[in-house]
């Protein structure tokens with residue numbers, strides 16, 4: 559009898575509870591409305607990974623862009639910048655962007671050549687004589703064609719940022735004639751053109767990520783490298799090298815790239831803000847890049863570094879020798895694209 563009463567009571571309480579819950583007004587709808595919560599839903603965070611120091615042309619451009627976007631969007635869009643290869647190195651950043659783990663990056667042209675061989679054109683020695691030639695080519699047909707190569711890889715090129723012309727450093731001997739390269743093992747970026755450039759001079763090479771260059775030069779795993787003055791100064795590479803040759807033999811620049819899907823799915827007003835911020839940053843950074851070359855003054859004060867200038871005659875010989883590379887890489891780069899490279 560007791561058991562039957564218990565079950566009855568249980569059923570009645572169950573019905574009552576269900577009834578009460580069922581007819582409760584929706585609690586969620588009754589919560590006070592909170593502006594900040596809506597703001598959070600609209601918040602857009604873009605992860606931007608790169609491999610250089612914050613005080614280099616690319617590092618500064620990334621920070622400038624990030625600040626500008628915050629201001630222009632009233633804090634709605636946040637560009638999170640990860641410098642110094644702290645998230646991804648040259649070897650892993652492209653895959654991370656394609657997966658969507660980061661949304662934007664600004665790899666060097668050499669790194670881009672791992673995606674599509676056309677980008678090797680930018681690594682050819684003596685491709686450009688001066689900054690104006692570089693700008694004309696990249697702001698014109700060459701730039702357009704290079705960005706088109708990214709379509710099949712789910713990437714979208716949005717700007718070119720400049721760093722400058724590359725110089726040579728070594729610890730074994732000054733690099734004044736073409737035969738001086740023989741004893742040097744150069745750290746290089748991942749680019750078959752750069753590898754051939756040094757092999758043709760009888761030097762050996764090792765591909766290493768940028769943030770491992772200092773250490774490898776210091777312990778003698780490699781004895782030379784090529785880079786822009788701003789990268790040599792910001793990474794203090796001059797401290798582990800004895801000689802520098804101002805050669806301007808190659809160019810270092812960056813493609814600013816988004817994950818295409820991510821970009822396409824951004825609201826159009828966000829795309830507009832990013833486009834305008836990129837336009838302003840590009841203009842700003844490309845003016846700054848030239849100023850970074852003034853960092854040479856700092857190097858000139860360093861007694862332990864001997865600075866030489868490549869003579870006109872050796873430059874002429876090196877240019878002559880480089881022509882073979884143009885022939886060799888033409889099939890990979892494509893004849894059409896090669897016509898936009900002034901060359902030696």
Ligand code: LMR
Nearest residue numbers: 609610666747768785810
């Ligand atoms: C390098 O030598 O790897 C650097 O030039 C890379 C960079 O992004 O500047």
